Amino acid sequence: MSLIQEPAIPLFEEVVNGYTLLSAPGANSESSDLRRARQSAFDRFRQLGFPSIKNEDWKYTNITRFLKDEYALSVAGKDGRGVVPEGLLSKAVIPGLDCYQIVLVNGVWDGKIAGGALGVAALPGGIQLLSVAAAKQDPTLSVFFEKAEWGNQHFANLNTALFTDGIFIRADAGATLDKPLHIVHLFTGDRNLLVQPRHVWVAGRNAELSVIESVLSATGDIKIWVNSLTEIIAHTDARLDHTVIQMAGAGVRLVNQTTVRQKKQSLYNNYTFTLPGAELVRNDLQARLEEDHTETHLYGLYLAAGGQLIDNHTLVDHQKPHCFSNELYKGVLLEQSTGVFNGKVYVHPDAQKTNAFQQNNNLVISKKATIDSKPELEIFADDVKCSHGSTVGQFSEDALFYLRARGIGEDTAKALLIAAFAFDVTEKIKSRAVETYINELISKHIPVTHA
Amino acid sequence: MLIIKNLHAEVEGKQILKGLDLKVNAGEVHAIMGPNGAGKSSLASVLAGRENFEVTEGEVDFEGKNLLDMAPEDRAREGVFLAFQYPIEIPGVSNINFLKTALGEIRAYKNLPPLDAKAFLQLSKEKQKLVEFDAKLVNRSLNEGFSGGEKKRNEIFQLAMLEPSLAILDETDSGLDIDALRIVSKGVNKLRSDKNAFIIITHYQRLLEYIVPDFVHVLYDGRIVKSGTKELALELEEKGYDWLKEQSAEKEATTI
Secondary structure (H helix, E strand, O other): OHHHHHHHOHHHHHHHHHHHHHOOOOOOOOOHHHHHHHHHHHHHHHHHOOOOOOOHHHOOOOOHHHHOOOOEEOOOOOOOOOOOOHHHHHHHOOOOOOOEEEEEEOOEEOOOOEOOOOOOOOOOOOEEEEEHHHHOOOOOOHHHHOOOOOOOOHHHHHHHHHOOOOEEEEEOOOOEOOOOEEEEEEEEOOOOEEEOOEEEEEEOOOOEEEEEEEEEEEOOOOOEEEEEEEEEEEOOOOEEEEEEEEOOOOOEEEEEEEEEEEOOOOEEEEEEEEOOOOOEEEEEEEEEEOOOOOEEEEEEEEEEOOOOEEEEEEEEEEOOOOOEEEEEEEEEEOOOOEEEEEEEEEEOOOOOOOEEEEEEEEEEOOOOOEEEEEEEEEEOOOOOEEEEEEEEEOOOHHHHHHHHOOOOOHHHHHHHHHHHHHHHHHOOOOOHHHHHHHHHHHHHOOOOOOO | OEEEEEEEEEEOOEEEEEEEEEEEOOOOEEEEEOOOOOOHHHHHHHHHOOOOEEEEEEEEEEOOEEHHHOOHHHHHHHOEEEEOOOOOOEEEEEHHHHHHHHHHHHHHHOOOOOOOHHHHHHHHHHHHHHOOOOHHHHOOEEOOOOOHHHHHHHHHHHHHHHOOOEEEEEOOOOOOOHHHHHHHHHHHHHHOOOOOEEEEEOOOOHHHHHOOOOEEEEEEOOEEEEEEOHHHHHHHHHHOOHHHHHHHHHHHHHHO
16 A cells, blocks of 8 residues: 555655654643544544545646655744745735735734734624634634544645644624735745645624635745645525635645535635646635535636646535535646646435536647546436536637737737636626736736747 | 739638739728629638638738738738628627727837827727717627627727728628618718728628729629629629629630
8 A cells, every 4th residue: 555655755754753743742732632633634644645646536636746855844933934025925915905914924823914994903893813823722712623534635634633823713603804804825934844724714603704815935946835724614694705816936836625614504605716836736625515505606717837737626515405506617728737627516315406507618728738627426316406517628719810800919819818718707706906906917927928 | 002913812722712803092992792602701801811711822912011921910900900790709808908909009010109098988989979889888798799780880890999991891781780781881981081991892782872882893703703883783783693603604615
């Protein structure tokens, strides 16, 4: 099994050593349940090792080359606390967006909130922000970190075994965050690092939250492996808007799992934008519809360039009746990039009257780019409406000629067509400021000449 | 303005134009008529630079420059405009942004400064009025969900905005009801001047009642086989195109 090959991966040894230190008696004061969860997740990870293309969920995403580098476990207070290039933070700012903004460096929050009057914003009543380092030690909150059942999910197990920090958000029943919370994740270091942020967000009954995450990095030649795990719970009637803007640089390998648990009549909207930069991006977005009458919208746009590999694995798990889910992912593949889309929709026998729709469209611009698109529907209820579609195409020659025949140069015409292709997704963003910002990011990344 | 000499072109190895000659001067309106498959739309495509058309022989001189050497966008920037028979729908590209981009690139090519937002808006409003184009359509995605008539009127609106010296109208009348036809024709008539020229490709004489041509040419089997004034159009309307085919067959028979 994997035991034979794993020791060849330096990171594997690093995490084994790291865990030995963390779990030593007296090494930390976490609850016994959390320690048990860590132990069980670690044992599982040790068995599983890092995924290879032999694992069905990683069939099209070969991470072997990224595992050849050595990474050290990042240490809070040591790695990345010092210098955050000023320009980096300003890149993350979304012009014209009125929001609360917090900054996490390598997953560690400095406790500051910007965006209110006087620069330090007080959050509205009923909304609580805490560092995970603090929350997991809190006897009333540690229960949120004790989930031990991650099955065969390699990276979720790894994260659970070793996470130290992240952001904990809680909105009490009926609480509303009056403007979006913008979380800026910066990754930086002076040595190769494995950073494992863990976030837990809880939206109470009838609470309303809008969260925007930006992922950026300043690494130079440094490689940072980010293994991030976010757990979201949307209680009855809660409404959650979640936008993710991934624009980290080349040295970042981003493995990002988000698991959403939806209760009765809750609404969850996710908008995931992945831009050129990080050599490896793997998003696992899982919506688990645990109660009836929920609504879920998943929108994604990936623009891949260079030798980038962007993999979006989504799961919509219809467990109960009368739930609605809609998914639209679009991809633009430039240069030698690779895209992977795997959209799984699972409808349990109980989940009658399910409405589940899924669409994935790809524009492959370069002859050297590839896309693997795989819709995966497993339906065990008989009274449901489910549909899926997947397309891969090139520029429409007719559209290109039409634009050129009006005096628009070939490159500009192509840029217009790419923006138009992306429009179906970008138009879904509710905030005008965010939509404009995303559109500008897209056009900035469209090269003048195409291979 | 435009001199076409002995133009031969093929598409996918099939010869479409077989030695076409045409001369168009500024201020003139030329109508090109002919039966289906004669090569009318192919002529429009060749002039606009559609890539699947290959010119095998002949030359096209536009205002002293070799048109055939230019990329489609450069032909447009030099002042050639093709009103498409089937305008393309491009969801996600707004009509107005599209025009702003096009006008911007044309002006840059001519070393003119870009129009500021206000001047552009002004121009757009003025031209919308001139060609009776619905303001609501201006901000929509390019041709998306437009009716056939709206698409054709959008072509004329673009024509008004870009002010080309040579406009080629490829079966602009097809699919138009009588009201739309009248509006489109009115627009074209307002845009006519002694500095520009029009080539109007049409299957029917109907359009020519509204846009009166200076010359009418009959295109048949890849060549212009007959030229005349507007009376020729009436004659064609009356007699159809069959007599042409017979005449051409006779001609071929005699040459053998």
